[in-house]
Amino acid sequence: MADNNNNHHSFDAIIIGSGLAGLSTALTILDAGGRVLILEKEPKLGGNSMKASSGINAATTDEERHAFRQDTLHSAGDATNPALVDTLVQHSQEAVLGWLRERLQVDLSQVAQLGGHSQPRTHRPAGKLPIGAEIMIKLQAAVKEFEGKQEQDNGVLQICTSAKATQLVQDDQGRVVGVAYTITTEEKEQEVVAHAANVVLATGGFAADRSSTSWLAKVRPELLALGATAGEFSTGDGLTLASALNANLVGMQHIQVHPTGFVDPKDPDNPNKFLAAEVLRGVGGILLTPQGKRFCNEIGRRDYVTDKIFSLNAKYAETKTWQGGSDEKVPQVYLLVSEEGAAAIQKHVDFYAWKGFLTKVKGAKEVAEYMGMDAETIGATLQEYQDAAKAGADSFGKSRFLAVPQLDEESANYYVGKVEPVLHYCMGGVQINPRGQVLKDESTIIPGLYACGEVAGGLHGKNRLAGNSLCECVVFGRIVGQGIVKCENAAKI
Numbered sequence: 479m480a481d482n483n484n485n486h487h488s489f490d491a492i493i494i495g496s497g498l499a500g501l502s503t504a505l506t507i508l509d510a511g512g513r514v515l516i517l518e519k520e521p522k523l524g525g526n527s528m529k530a531s532s533g534i535n536a537a538t539t540d541e542e543r544h545a546f547r548q549d550t551l552h553s554a555g556d557a558t559n560p561a562l563v564d565t566l567v568q569h570s571q572e573a574v575l576g577w578l579r580e581r582l583q584v585d586l587s588q589v590a591q592l593g594g595h596s597q598p599r600t601h602r603p604a605g606k607l608p609i610g611a612e613i614m615i616k617l618q619a620a621v622k623e624f625e626g627k628q629e630q631d632n633g634v635l636q637i638c639t640s641a642k643a644t645q646l647v648q649d650d651q652g653r654v655v656g657v658a659y660t661i662t663t664e665e666k667e668q669e670v671v672a673h674a675a676n677v678v679l680a681t682g683g684f685a686a687d688r689s690s691t692s693w694l695a696k697v698r699p700e701l702l703a704l705g706a707t708a709g710e711f712s713t714g715d716g717l718t719l720a721s722a723l724n725a726n727l728v729g730m731q732h733i734q735v736h737p738t739g740f741v742d743p744k745d746p747d748n749p750n751k752f753l754a755a756e757v758l759r760g761v762g763g764i765l766l767t768p769q770g771k772r773f774c775n776e777i778g779r780r781d782y783v784t785d786k787i788f789s790l791n792a793k794y795a796e797t798k799t800w801q802g803g804s805d806e807k808v809p810q811v812y813l814l815v816s817e818e819g820a821a822a823i824q825k826h827v828d829f830y831a832w833k834g835f836l837t838k839v840k841g842a843k844e845v846a847e848y849m850g851m852d853a854e855t856i857g858a859t860l861q862e863y864q865d866a867a868k869a870g871a872d873s874f875g876k877s878r879f880l881a882v883p884q885l886d887e888e889s890a891n892y893y894v895g896k897v898e899p900v901l902h903y904c905m906g907g908v909q910i911n912p913r914g915q916v917l918k919d920e921s922t923i924i925p926g927l928y929a930c931g932e933v934a935g936g937l938h939g940k941n942r943l944a945g946n947s948l949c950e951c952v953v954f955g956r957i958v959g960q961g962i963v964k965c966e967n968a969a970k971i
């Protein structure tokens with residue numbers, strides 16, 4: 479096994495994973511003059527962080543922080559650790575509106591109030607890029623500026639891509655002092671060990687692994703039939719590495735299901751699903767059963783809409799639990815957006831149409847053809863919806879009607895696609911304290927081992943508030959980086 483004995487004996491930190499949590503930690507250490515090795519098992523950096531589209535939360539005043547705390551606790555239920563919530567809320571301004579904006583010039587100029595939030599606090603850019611790409615492109619560029627620098631310079635960085643961490647290395651006292659990893663190239667696979675004063679797990683979630691030995695199979699086997707929005711690399715490796723050292727895992731059963739992942743007509747059974755973002759329903763998109771009927775308030779909370787879709791399955795409707803039996807096919811429904819609704823988010827819609835997830839059709843007749851039913855059924859549904867919009871209320875409790883699809887047999891344009899509930903976020907993970915140190919139990923840390931981002935559990939409880947994951951990655955990534963810098967400086971003194 480080769481030894482990555484780069485520049486003397488070791489790095490200040492080896493960071494496993496190059497999403498927002500990993501790179502926030504890395505840049506914090508590099509800016510303070512530290513030495514960092516980043517291991518990324520994919521050929522490219524970025525992880526799921528690159529895909530994020532809704533925004534990132536931050537609160538500025540005491541009053542805003544109070545409301546942010548309350549909303550996060552309310553959404554999390556009783557399964558959260560309030561100390562982690564306090565840390566998130568207290569540091570959100572510095573991390574998001576300070577560091578991201580000032581150090582990286584991330585555009586956070588648009589602020590929205592998303593579902594579950596009592597105030598507008600979810601920031602996103604005004605330009606073309608979605609929030610994930612806006613942050614990650616700038617963050618990667620800033621981190622990569624340290625590549626190739628020599629030891630005498632401030633900040634030394636080595637990035638290894640296609641390098642999968644396979645084991646954490648401990649010394650005699652149980653301190654984590656290194657990582658064993660496998661580098662894969664076209665020619666060969668090479669086993670390597672690298673040493674460091676600290677190791678940071680930033681490996682993301684586990685929703686994409688459906689193998690019989692997966693974390694999903696262990697904790698929520700009934701969800702194995704659902705697709706996931708997370709990339710294929712989201713296989714819970716950090717949990718496996720940490721639990722081999724007896725790290726405690728918390729809240730593993732709490733997995734967020736998003737009601738709408740696109741079913742790709744070219745590859746309908748592919749479990750890797752593309753998120754049909756909430757905004758499609760937010761601008762007035764409606765959901766229809768395969769029989770062409772509405773069945774819910776489309777702008778209700780994620781868990782409500784998911785429940786309504788699952789309820790189209792007779793067994794679920796009876797028991798109200800998804801059991802994942804072979805007779806329980808995940809229900810699929812149609813998403814229909816009027817031309818007026820699409821115009822409000824034309825860039826998104828054009829992208830989805832280009833990917834083949836949404837199809838532009840003309841007239842209610844073509845909608846019916848797309849859905850394989852007669853035009854009268856669709857006509858009756860659209861008529862009923864228009865009547866409800868005029869009255870200002872429907873039978874599902876909807877009272878806000880935007881861009882209502884017109885009943886036009888021939889000439890109105892609509893966008894139609896098929897969607898189904900998908901796994902979206904893993905709330906559970908490695909237990910940490912507010913400094914991001916990995917815990918064996920409530921009060922025992924594993925020295926030298928940190929975790930941040932989706933791999934860490936305990937912050938979001940039963941349900942993550944939209945925009946809190948990106949915030950968590952930056953807040954805890956910064957805290958972990960600062961903690962490592964402080965220890966390293968203290969050790970030098």
Ligand SMILES: Cc1cc2nc3c(=O)[nH]c(=O)nc-3n(C[C@H](O)[C@H](O)[C@H](O)COP(=O)(O)OP(=O)(O)OC[C@H]3O[C@@H](n4cnc5c(N)ncnc54)[C@H](O)[C@@H]3O)c2cc1C
Nearest residue numbers: 495497499519525526527532533643682931932945947948
């Ligand atoms: C489609 C989509 C939209 C989203 N939108 C939002 C949003 O708008 N706002 C929000 O707050 N959250 C959003 N989320 C959630 C959020 O994006 C993620 O939870 C967050 O980005 C996770 O960041 P991370 O750094 O923890 O992990 P990731 O960004 O997933 O990065 C983990 C990295 O670790 C690597 N890795 C894993 N195992 C190993 C190993 N053994 N060795 C080496 N490398 C390894 C992976 O390859 C990956 O690159 C969204 C998620 C998805 C999927």
